[in-house]
Amino acid sequence: MKVQGRAMRSVWAEPEGTVGIIDQTHLPHALVTPRLTTLAEAAHAIRAMRVRGAPLIGVVAAYGVCLALREDTSDAALTHACQTLQATRPTAVNLAWALEGLRRVLQPLPPAERLAAAWAHAAALADEDVAINRAIGEHGLGLLREAWARKGRQGPLNVLTHCNAGWLATVDWGTALAPLYLAHDEGLPLHVWVDETRPRNQGASLTAWELGQHGVPHTVIADNVGGHLMQHGQVDLCIVGTDRTTARGDVANKIGTYLKALAAKDNGVPFYVALPSPTIDWTIHDGVRDIPIEQRDGREVTDVSGRLPDGALATVRVTPEGSPVANYGFDVTPARLVTALVTERGVCAASEEGLLSLFPERRAAKGTGT
Numbered sequence: 001m002k003v004q005g006r007a008m009r010s011v012w013a014e015p016e017g018t019v020g021i022i023d024q025t026h027l028p029h030a031l032v033t034p035r036l037t038t039l040a041e042a043a044h045a046i047r048a049m050r051v052r053g054a055p056l057i058g059v060v061a062a063y064g065v066c067l068a069l070r071e072d073t074s075d076a077a078l079t080h081a082c083q084t085l086q087a088t089r090p091t092a093v094n095l096a097w098a099l100e101g102l103r104r105v106l107q108p109l110p111p112a113e114r115l116a117a118a119w120a121h122a123a124a125l126a127d128e129d130v131a132i133n134r135a136i137g138e139h140g141l142g143l144l145r146e147a148w149a150r151k152g153r154q155g156p157l158n159v160l161t162h163c164n165a166g167w168l169a170t171v172d173w174g175t176a177l178a179p180l181y182l183a184h185d186e187g188l189p190l191h192v193w194v195d196e197t198r199p200r201n202q203g204a205s206l207t208a209w210e211l212g213q214h215g216v217p218h219t220v221i222a223d224n225v226g227g228h229l230m231q232h233g234q235v236d237l238c239i240v241g242t243d244r245t246t247a248r249g250d251v252a253n254k255i256g257t258y259l260k261a262l263a264a265k266d267n268g269v270p271f272y273v274a275l276p277s278p279t280i281d282w283t284i285h286d287g288v289r290d291i292p293i294e295q296r297d298g299r300e301v302t303d304v305s306g307r308l309p310d311g312a313l314a315t316v317r318v319t320p321e322g323s324p325v326a327n328y329g330f331d332v333t334p335a336r337l338v339t340a341l342v343t344e345r346g347v348c349a350a351s352e353e354g355l356l357s358l359f360p361e362r363r364a365a366k367g368t369g370t
């Protein structure tokens, strides 16, 4: 996508063997693009959420292995790199998927051939992510056109989204936002309600910035507003991303997604989840029971960061000193609350049958636990 008219991805390989990222902790106030040069820097970037979003952390992890192999291409170094990166964030399955794929390619190779193979594999993962998201965009666009037709092609189509599932959460295009970009580009009048998404405000900081850069009309709302808007006919559909989708279509996504899905169900508002297939964890069914939920530093809840009128950035405390806090990063929305899943292969019911209809090759693996 474009930033100030210039095409950018959220991560890229530099010719000198380092990795460029957009440091998302500075957005929307500044576009900062540091270079990652070591495994430790890559792991820190993921843990500190300088890069975040399920697909993006998978790709950055792959590049993190490349950075590790610059120093040492031994079996021990490869194992250490994969373990270090895997330990950064627990909920998104893309991380494990990317690292397992890389390991499968690299392990059988002689150490001298591993570095070049790792860079090639990481670049291919990045390009694959872009292609997948573009395809999700095309399939989701069909749903938006239908919703617009149902609305009698009158007024803007009001879409609510949560967190950031845009191009910053992927290598490019995004998952939930990809259809919105395509719809906007073809002239469908859109308006996006952007949940602020406390505690880290990925909606207010990142989604609003992305949509603004692309010229998509949007309004940032506090996290508690969506239910009210839905009761008053102000939301035509919801679309969100996911960090892990189970074989039966339960979806883990940023904390607060479940409450939006409940409100959508109560108000007859379609609730779509956009996902690239690497986000599907075919080994589990019951997401509430089996998806590990990340718990993060309480300071994300006690403190709020932003820009002061003089332009300086500041972090302030909003809770009383001494009040305990809890900081759950994700929740699980059961498949029964999801109207449909939007994948790179098409749109399907949020159910095991629905997913298998799009990924029939998984029928053979069913029951083998793979």
Ligand code: MRU
Pocket (backbone or CB within 6 Å): 052, 053, 054, 055, 092, 162, 163, 164, 165, 166, 169, 170, 174, 175, 176, 202, 240, 241, 242, 243, 253, 254, 329
């Ligand atoms: O904690 P984050 O910011 O990494 O969480 C991101 C989300 O929850 C996104 O909605 C999800 O990764 C899907 S993005 C393509």
